[in-house]
Amino acid sequence: MKIPIHKPETKYVRVGNERQIAYCEYGDPLGKPVFYFHGTPGSRYEPSFGDQAGKDYGYRIIALDRPGIGRSDYVKARRLLDWTQDVKAVAKQLDVRKFGVIGASGGGAYALACSYAIPEQLEFSVLMGSWGPVATEPKLRQEMAQLDRFFAKLAKSVPWVFYAPFSLLGYAAKRMSPQGFMKVIESSMSVADKQLIADEAVAQFYADDIAEGFRQGVRGPADDAIILYGEWGFDVAEISVEVHLFHGEEDRFAPYSYAMYFDEQIPQTKLYGYPREGHLFIAQLFDEVFKQILP
Helix, strand or coil: CCCCCCCCCCEEEEECCCEEEEEEEEECCCCEEEEEECCCCCCCCHHHHHHHHHHHHCEEEEEECCCCCCCCCCCCCCCCCHHHHHHHHHHHHCCCCCEEEEEECCHHHHHHHHHHHCHHHEEEEEEECCCCCCCCCHHHHHCCCHHHHHHHHHHCCCHHHHHHHHHHHHHHHHHCCHHHHHHHCHHHCCHHHHHHHCCHHHHHHHHHHHHHHCCCCCHHHHHHHHHHHCCCCCCHHHCCCCEEEEEECCCCCCCHHHHHHHHHHCCCEEEEEECCCCCHHHHHCHHHHHHHHCC
16 A cells, blocks of 8 residues: 655635635646545545546546544534535535535445435545444444444443543554554454554554544544444435445455445446455545546
């Protein structure tokens, strides 16, 4: 895996009651706009791997920090569908009328929310290793990794009960060595994931990304996880746009059964499965994604 060597300038857009959403841009600044939604936890630095692919295929990748994550202002008691209005507001501020969405891991739920709520503005919708609606689908819940089972159980409690153990992810990413941090989440890794993070530079990239997500503390990232563990507020079967599903078949963070579920439930999909791949390889998928969605 070729490691990105730069972090672009962080920019800001004001939305709502004067709060700010932070973002970074990658790829071709004059290309077709696509909003990228990071994982949970994660940050606007995640699509660094897509910079060259964006330039090669003519896409302007706009990566947003969600509320309370990275440098975006915190929003109390937010819901999954609230994000669609933030995306509309950012698009308006940036004078973007039509755009694509790419959601990676936990960000997949936010791409699906946009696919459901604002289909008229979407050029395409892509999920990469997406999380599934575990609160409403018992079969998906049963396939969660051990660490997610623990967090999902706590997420049903009052927030501060969940915040305490979840904050350890941010602490580990900030304070431990990259390989030490990876040991914390190793139980959720496939063999392929472990091979990837054996590269110190790859481990450092992911540790830095998650540490940035926790820049303001635990509230934003923890709220993001609580939202994903809970009910999403819409039925994916009512999504009217075509959704492209890219997923490693050995994924343990977000099992391949999640992609199969979406393929069955969403009326229009294209499923791209990758045998012997886990979860972390999705950072390398931008070339493949752009190839597949080109008209």
